[in-house]
Structure formats: structure tokens, C-alpha cells
Amino acid sequence: xxxxARAFLARDPLDVAPDLLGRHLVRIDAAxxxxxxxxxxxxxxxGEADPASHAYRGPxxxxxxxxGPAGHLYVYRSYGIHWCANIVCGLxxxxxxxxxxxxxxxxxxxxxxxxxxxxxRVTDLASGPGKxxxxxxxxxxxxxxxxxxxxxxxxxxxxxxPDEPVWRGPRVGxxxxxxxxxxxxxxxxxxxxxxRSRPE
DNA sequence: TAATAGATCATCT
DNA sequence: GATGATCTATTAG
Numbered sequence: 001x002x003x004x005a006r007a008f009l010a011r012d013p014l015d016v017a018p019d020l021l022g023r024h025l026v027r028i029d030a031a032x033x034x035x036x037x038x039x040x041x042x043x044x045x046x047g048e049a050d051p052a053s054h055a056y057r058g059p060x061x062x063x064x065x066x067x068g069p070a071g072h073l074y075v076y077r078s079y080g081i082h083w084c085a086n087i088v089c090g091l092x093x094x095x096x097x098x099x100x101x102x103x104x105x106x107x108x109x110x111x112x113x114x115x116x117x118x119x120x121r122v123t124d125l126a127s128g129p130g131k132x133x134x135x136x137x138x139x140x141x142x143x144x145x146x147x148x149x150x151x152x153x154x155x156x157x158x159x160x161x162p163d164e165p166v167w168r169g170p171r172v173g174x175x176x177x178x179x180x181x182x183x184x185x186x187x188x189x190x191x192x193x194x195x196r197s198r199p200e
Numbered sequence: 201t202a203a204t205a206g207a208t209c210a211t212c213t
Numbered sequence: 214g215a216t217g218a219t220c221t222a223t224t225a226g
Contacts (some may be wrong), residue, residue, distance in 0.1 A: 043218070045218075052218070053218090054211095054218080057212085060211075060212075061211085062210080062211065062212090076210085076211090076218085077208095077209065077210055077211090077217095078217070078218065078219050078220095079207080079208070079209085079216095079217060079219050079220080080207075080208035080209035080210075080217085080219095081207065081208060081209080081219070081220075082219050082220070084218065084219080086218090099218060101218085118220085118221070118222095128219070128220070129218070129219070130219050130220060131219090131220075140210095171218070172218075172219095173217085173218050173219070174217095174218055175217085175218095193219095
């Protein structure tokens with residue numbers, strides 16, 4: 001299993017986001033269990049050029065990682081409760097990132113259930129940005145992790161190329177720049193969160 | 201099945 | 214002091 005190279009991520013987030021679909025996000029948990037999810041839904045955030053991005057108003061202690069090199073993890077607390085994970089991409093100094101919104105569980109599924117006690121079926125396990133962080137055991141402590149490092153608890157692997165159409169539409173849950181179709185998902189995948197229909 | 205309210209806190213004004 | 218890149222339980226139909 002080869003890790004995805006930094007050069008793959010150091011591009012325009014609008015190109016990286018759809019290319020991330022089908023890839024595997026791999027997490028070695030504290031017990032050494034390998035938890036793997038196939039990326040089925042993402043959103044691109046363009047940094048200082050994007051009013052919906054946390055980096056819109058320039059670097060702060062929280063958003064510092066996004067201004068650094070591609071391949072690192074930006075994790076933030078959502079609504080005081082959940083964690084959400086982004087992969088930093090773009091060039092150095094450009095605070096671009098891709099929010100991982102949903103995964104299709106591939107391995108370590110039993111371990112995922114223990115961290116997602118309310119999930120009743122596999123499609124509840126990681127079908128949302130907060131859910132997938134819980135399922136993989138990702139917290140604020142993982143913020144700043146380099147996914148492209150030779151060793152590490154979290155990484156990206158090639159996975160399987162999409163076997164179905166990729167659709168795009170407006171991003172979910174934001175209140176600024178709502179019209180940009182910067183959310184990408186696998187058209188028929190049942191693990192996608194939110195609307196799955198093709199926007200007109 | 202659909203709609204709604206409550207949880208809960210780091211971050212920035 | 215206000216505000217979320219959300220999730221879940223509860224309520225109503």
C-alpha cells in the first residue's frame with residue numbers, strides 16, 4: 001500500500017477534491033487496529049479567497065496549519081462537540097484545504113462501532129464529518145499530523161478509483177459563499193451524508 | 201418520515 | 214459575548 005505523495009495534494013483544491021474520492025483514509029488506532037475508510041464525499045475550501053473558509057481572515061493559531069505545506073491534517077471542533085478533519089492542500093502559503101465529509105468503512109469496522117455507539121448500521125458509521133472522526137478516533141490531538149510522512153498514525157493510500165459518476169453541488173452547512181458547487185461525492189454511494197441527488 | 205431543539209466549547213470580536 | 218464546515222433524540226403527522 002503506497003502512501004499518496006505530497007505533490008498530489010499540492011495543487012488547486014478544486015482539482016484535488018474530486019481526485020480524493022475513492023482513496024483510502026487509513027488510521028492506526030491506539031490499540032494498533034488499522035481502521036480504513038474509502039473517501040466518498042468531500043468539500044473544497046479555498047482559504048483567504050473563500051468567505052466560507054476558516055482561513056478567510058488570515059492565519060490564526062487555529063488555522064496556522066492550513067498556511068503550511070500540503071499533506072497535513074487540519075482538525076477543528078464543530079459546535080463544541082464534534083471533530084472535523086481537513087486535508088491541507090494547495091501551495092505553501094495558500095490556505096487551501098479539503099474537508100472529508102463521508103467515508104465508506106473498509107476495515108476495522110468493529111473498532112469503529114465501539115467509537116460510534118449510536119450507529120445502527122454501516123451507513124451510520126462515517127456518513128458525516130463529525131461521525132467519521134469519531135469512527136476513526138481522530139481528535140484535536142491529531143491536528144497537524146503529516147499524512148505524507150514515511151511513518152505515522154494517519155495516512156492516505158491509493159484505494160480504488162471511483163466506479164461510478166462523481167457529482168458536484170453546493171457545500172453543506174455554511175452561511176457564506178453558499179452558491180459555489182465545491183462539494184463532490186460519488187453519485188450513488190449510500191455512505192454519503194446529506195443530499196445525494198444531482199443539483200439541476 | 202420530517203421537522204426541530206438541545207448539547208457544548210474553542211475561537212475570534 | 215456570539216457564533217458555528219454537526220449529530221442525535223424527541224416530537225408530531
